[in-house]
Structures are given as structure tokens and as C-alpha cells.
Amino acid sequence: MTAATRMISGILTITEFELRKVFHDSSQVFVRAIQPLLWLVVFGGVFGRLRVLPTGSYSYLQFLTPGVLAQSVIFIAVFYGITLVWERDFGLLNKLLSTPIPHSSIILGKTFAAGARSILQAVLIFLLALAIGIQLHIDVVSVLGVVLVIVLSGMCFSSLSIFLASMLKTRERMMGIGQAITMPLFFASSAIYPMDLMPTWLKVVAIANPLSYTVDALRALLVTGDYSHLPRDLAVLTLATTALICLATTSFKRIVD
Amino acid sequence: MIEVISLTKRFGNFTAVDSVSFRVEKGEVFGLLGPNGAGKTTTIRCLLTLIKPTSGQVRVSGIDALRDPQQVRQLCGYVPQEVSVDGDLTGYENLLLYARLYQVPRKLRKKRIQEALEFMGLADRANSLVKTYSGGMMRRLEIAQVLVNQPRVLFLDEPSIGLDPAAKRMIWDYIVRLRDDFDTTILLTTHDMLEADELCDRIAIMNLGKIAVTGSPQELKTHLGGDVVSITSKDSNCFGVLQRLGYRLLSPSHDGVCDLVVQNGEQEIPRILDELKQHGITTNSVSLKRATLDDVFLKYAGVRIEEGDTTWKHARLTRRTIRKLRQ
Ligand SMILES: Nc1ncnc2c1ncn2[C@@H]1O[C@H](COP(=O)(O)OP(=O)(O)OP(=O)(O)O)[C@@H](O)[C@H]1O
Numbered sequence: 001m002t003a004a005t006r007m008i009s010g011i012l013t014i015t016e017f018e019l020r021k022v023f024h025d026s027s028q029v030f031v032r033a034i035q036p037l038l039w040l041v042v043f044g045g046v047f048g049r050l051r052v053l054p055t056g057s058y059s060y061l062q063f064l065t066p067g068v069l070a071q072s073v074i075f076i077a078v079f080y081g082i083t084l085v086w087e088r089d090f091g092l093l094n095k096l097l098s099t100p101i102p103h104s105s106i107i108l109g110k111t112f113a114a115g116a117r118s119i120l121q122a123v124l125i126f127l128l129a130l131a132i133g134i135q136l137h138i139d140v141v142s143v144l145g146v147v148l149v150i151v152l153s154g155m156c157f158s159s160l161s162i163f164l165a166s167m168l169k170t171r172e173r174m175m176g177i178g179q180a181i182t183m184p185l186f187f188a189s190s191a192i193y194p195m196d197l198m199p200t201w202l203k204v205v206a207i208a209n210p211l212s213y214t215v216d217a218l219r220a221l222l223v224t225g226d227y228s229h230l231p232r233d234l235a236v237l238t239l240a241t242t243a244l245i246c247l248a249t250t251s252f253k254r255i256v257d
Numbered sequence: 258m259i260e261v262i263s264l265t266k267r268f269g270n271f272t273a274v275d276s277v278s279f280r281v282e283k284g285e286v287f288g289l290l291g292p293n294g295a296g297k298t299t300t301i302r303c304l305l306t307l308i309k310p311t312s313g314q315v316r317v318s319g320i321d322a323l324r325d326p327q328q329v330r331q332l333c334g335y336v337p338q339e340v341s342v343d344g345d346l347t348g349y350e351n352l353l354l355y356a357r358l359y360q361v362p363r364k365l366r367k368k369r370i371q372e373a374l375e376f377m378g379l380a381d382r383a384n385s386l387v388k389t390y391s392g393g394m395m396r397r398l399e400i401a402q403v404l405v406n407q408p409r410v411l412f413l414d415e416p417s418i419g420l421d422p423a424a425k426r427m428i429w430d431y432i433v434r435l436r437d438d439f440d441t442t443i444l445l446t447t448h449d450m451l452e453a454d455e456l457c458d459r460i461a462i463m464n465l466g467k468i469a470v471t472g473s474p475q476e477l478k479t480h481l482g483g484d485v486v487s488i489t490s491k492d493s494n495c496f497g498v499l500q501r502l503g504y505r506l507l508s509p510s511h512d513g514v515c516d517l518v519v520q521n522g523e524q525e526i527p528r529i530l531d532e533l534k535q536h537g538i539t540t541n542s543v544s545l546k547r548a549t550l551d552d553v554f555l556k557y558a559g560v561r562i563e564e565g566d567t568t569w570k571h572a573r574l575t576r577r578t579i580r581k582l583r584q
């Protein structure tokens with residue numbers, strides 16, 4: 001068996017079994033839809049009525065939905081670094097590392113799983129958004145585009161989380177950092193307010209934040225239908241994902257040292 | 258089958274494994290016996306190429322583990338000290354995962370998994386989620402998991418830790434059958450004297466990163482030469498006097514107990530007591546027993562292994578807590 005097929009079969013196996021775990025306990029998909037739903041109904045409901053945020057010709061709820069989708073992607077992704085520490089604390093990770101698959105395929109498998117898992121979550125939130133009457137733009141292109149953007153973003157943030165896990169190494173620190181970064185990532189993006197409203201320093205952070213591009217792409221696909229920024233968004237996401245995956249695969253063996 | 262030559266592993270300034278050498282022959286059960294922190298797990302992790310040794314050589318089945326880690330990993334099976342099955346998957350899925358990772362051909366997978374499950378007596382619970390298993394069942398599943406690859410070399414890190422006596426026996430029986438039926442070479446670690454004595458063809462006594470002595474349990478006990486007489490005395494000179502009289506003592510006395518090795522214990526005791534009396538030493542109690550591995554351990558490592566028991570209990574508790582957390 002060649003190195004390449006070993007690698008690919010390793011990745012697919014890890015991904016498949018990560019997903020099997022989700023299917024054994026599908027209630028987690030529903031539980032994790034509660035918070036996004038609250039964002040839409042409560043936060044979106046109130047701010048939509050206040051009409052303080054200039055969202056052009058779209059309702060605030062339409063504007064917010066892509067932001068909430070993106071948020072649920074980071075919540076899922078951050079979780080992967082924590083599980084990795086968890087699996088290290090048991091013997092699971094050591095045992096995985098003792099098998100003949102290339103070690104990078106373990107990380108790639110997990111990030112793919114994060115991408116696929118994010119899709120599941122997104123479908124549910126999407127349906128909820130439609131159910132509460134938010135108008136979204138749906139056709140073949142937009143659906144395929146959304147799938148691509150969400151998978152990329154799931155991979156991007158899960159490898160960020162795995163990279164952080166290999167640096168921080170303990171469950172407590174990972175929990176701490178999980179909380180410390182998810183909210184800032186969310187607020188320092190265009191998820192809940194247009195970037196033009198931000199003070200300059202925040203705008204700089206938002207421009208460096210991959211999540212802004214996730215939100216921008218999702219908004220183009222689902223709401224505005226204006227695809228002019230889409231190539232830029234996809235390019236930035238692909239670049240960030242590649243860089244973070246490289247970082248995660250090279251650093252993650254530190255977690256067991 | 259396994260060859261370790263002056264293996265050393267340092268973590269910073271701390272030397273966890275210090276110039277350790279040993280060989281394990283094909284089809285042998287070899288035990289690394291030592292207290293907590295002896296360096297047993299670290300040795301195994303070096304053998305499995307999970308961590309890089311600071312220096313030394315490691316060969317498994319003639320393959321250099323440093324040069325060709327992937328090939329070594331393909332030949333081996335590993336059951337870590339900690340829980341290593343996934344509670345969120347079923348027993349069957351846990352095995353299927355490893356069958357796939359070890360590239361067991363698709364045609365053989367089902368059969369191998371079924372056989373492994375039956376061999377370890379888990380076939381009827383194969384489709385339950387593993388988090389509903391008992392500790393003993395998880396341990397059996399862990400062994401079943403490595404069997405799907407039919408490894409030539411098996412590393413078992415404290416295979417019976419945290420199990421009740423019946424479950425322990427069961428694991429021991431399986432280990433012996435693995436050696437006898439499949440000619441598997443097995444390296445295990447333990448701090449259980451009884452386990453080492455019953456299960457291992459040969460053992461190496463390890464303490465503070467070093468191997469003190471290697472041999473079969475019988476050899477080591479015979480080598481000690483006879484019976485062990487334990488004399489308790491409040492007099493702190495007792496040890497010194499016995500030494501001057503030319504007796505073989507196992508180690509400096511701990512809480513007033515002196516252990517000495519003699520040929521015919523029953524006949525020697527009165528003479529020893531007389532001699533002590535002549536030197537003005539009063540004794541509180543005397544006991545006699547056949548030499549055990551624990552005495553061998555005391556001789557070579559300078560401590561009784563059971564003295565580390567509190568930490569062992571701690572380890573067992575942790576294992577338990579971890580299980581609880583998962584559920
Ligand atoms: N990654 C590490 N970094 C620093 N020190 C380590 C590391 N791994 C092990 N050690 C130290 O090396 C020593 C040997 O550890 P090891 O786990 O090999 O012991 P052991 O014989 O398996 O003990 P136990 O019976 O408790 O499992 C211990 O003192 C431990 O603290």
C-alpha cells in the first residue's frame with residue numbers, strides 16, 4: 001500500500017468514526033441549535049425592531065442569519081481541540097498514534113469531521129431560520145457555495161483549536177481559551193453588525209479575522225446574491241485553512257510529549 | 258523479538274529511563290516490574306515509537322524502530338495504561354476502527370472482529386455503546402481491539418489495573434492463551450507481584466529508570482537463596498548486630514523490621530534469637546516465610562514495592578473517575 005492511499009484511508013476512517021459518534025447521540029445537534037435560535041429570536045428580534053443598524057434593503061434578521069450560522073461553526077470547531085486533550089487524558093490518542101497510519105491523517109480526519117459536523121448543524125439552523133420566516137436566497141449555486149464555505153470554515157477553526165490544544169495541553173486551559181476566543185472572534189467580525197460601523201481598531205481586527213470572510217460569503221450567497229466578493233472570501237478562507245492545518249499537524253504531537 | 262540496547266529517555270533534566278537493556282524472545286511473556294514512576298510506560302512508549310529516545314537502540318522483530326517506525330507499528334499492538342476505547346462508539350465499532358487503521362483486508366475484517374469479540378467473551382454486548390461497559394469489559398475490549406490486527410508483538414501497560422480479582426484472573430487467562438495459541442510475544446508492565454509471578458516467563462525489575470535484575474520469577478527467588486526471617490525489635494542496634502554476625506540482610510531496616518535470608522528457617526530461628534540475646538538485644542516478634550518476588554524486589558530495589566501502594570490506589574481511583582466522567 002502506498003503512502004498516499006494509507007494517508008487517504010486514514011483520513012476517511014477517522015472522519016467516518018467521528019461522525020458515527022455524532023449519530024449515536026444526535027440530540028447534541030439539537031441542543032447546539034438552541035443558542036443560535038435564541039440569537040435569532042431574541043437578539044435579532046429586538047435589534048430588528050429597534051432599526052438602529054443600517055442593513056440596507058434587507059431586514060436585520062436576514063442580515064444576522066449568516067452571522068449566526070458562522071457562530072455555530074466556531075462553537076463546533078473549538079470543541080475539537082478540547083476533545084483532543086480529552087482523548088490524550090485517556091489512552092485514546094496514544095493508541096491512535098501507535099497505529100501505522102500517518103499522524104497527520106489523524107488531524108486531517110478530525111478537521112474534515114468538524115467540517116461535516118458543521119454542515120449538519122447548519123442545516124438545522126437553516127431550517128429553523130426558514131421556519132421563523134426569515135427570507136433566504138436558495139438555489140443550487142448558493143446551496144453548494146454555502147456547503148463549501150461552511151466545510152472550509154469548520155476545518156479552519158478546528159485546526160486553530162487543535163493547534164491551541166497542542167500548545168496549551170490541559171483541559172482547563174483549553175476550556176478557558178475556548179471561551180476567551182469564540183466570543184471575540186464572533187464580535188470582531190461582521191457577524192452581527194456591518195463592518196462600516198466599527199471603530200478603526202476593530203475594523204483591523206475584523207479584517208484579519210477569517211470569520212469575517214465566512215460571514216461575508218454566507219451573506220452574499222444567502223441574502224444579497226451579490227457574488228463580487230466571493231472569490232476573495234474563498235481565497236482568504238482557503239489560505240487560512242491551509243496555513244492552520246499545516247500548523248496543527250506539525251505541532252500536535254507536542255500534546256502527548 | 259524485542260531488543261533494547263542502552264535506551265535512555267530524558268525529560269528536561271529528569272532521566273525517566275536510564276540506559277536500559279533487555280531482550281524478549283519470541284513467544285515469551287516478559288514483565289517489567291516496578292513501582293510508580295519507575296519508567297515502565299516511558300520504555301513502552303519508546304518501543305512503540307510514540308516518543309523519541311534520547312539515546313540507545315530499539316529493535317522489534319529485527320526492525321530498527323527509530324529508522325522505520327511505521328513498519329514497527331504495523332507489527333505491534335498496544336493497550337495503554339489508561340482507558341483507550343471510545344465510549345461513544347459501540348464495541349463492534351471500536352474494533353472496526355482499528356481493523357481499518359491497521360489495514361486489515363476488507364474480506365477478513367468481519368471474521369477477525371467476530372473472532373476477537375468471541376475470544377474475549379464480548380460477542381453479546383458488541384452492539385452496545387462502550388460507555389455502558391464495566392471496567393473489566395472495557396479492558397477486555399481493549400485487548401480484543403489489538404487482536405484484530407493479529408499483532409506479533411503485544412504491549413500491555415498494566416493490563417489488570419483497577420480490576421477485581423475475578424476480572425484479573427480472566428485477563429491473565431487470556432494473556433496466557435494469546436501466548437500459547439498464537440505464539441504472540443508479550444511485553445507487559447505491572448506492580449503486582451502476584452501477576453508477575455503467575456504470568457511472566459521472565460521479568461525485569463525496574464526502579465528509578467534502571468533495570469536492577471532480569472530472570473525468571475523462579476530463578477530470582479532461588480537466587481535469593483532460601484527463606485526470609487523477619488525480626489522486629491525496638492533496639493536500633495539490631496540491624497548492625499545481625500550484619501556483624503554475618504547474616505544476609507535484604508535492606509536497611511524499616512520501622513524496626515530486619516529481613517534476613519537463611520537456608521533452613523525453622524532451624525535457624527532459635528539460634529538467631531539466642532545470638533541476639535547474647536548481644537543484649539530484645540526482640541518483639543519473629544516471622545518466617547518462603548522468599549517471594551517482593552523480597553527479590555526489596556533486595557534489588559531497596560524498597561518494598563507495596564510501599565508505593567497509596568499511589569497505586571490513587572491511579573486506580575483516577576481510572577474510575579475518568580470512567581464516571583465519560584458517562
Ligand atoms: N512527558 C513527560 N514529561 C516529564 N516527565 C515525564 C513525562 N512522562 C513521564 N515522566 C516522568 O518519568 C517518570 C517515569 O514515568 P513512567 O510513566 O514511565 O512511569 P511508570 O513506571 O509507568 O509508572 P506508573 O506505574 O505510575 O505507570 C515519572 O517520574 C514521570 O513523572
Ligand SMILES: [Mg+2]
Binds near residue numbers: 338414
Ligand atoms: Mg505507567
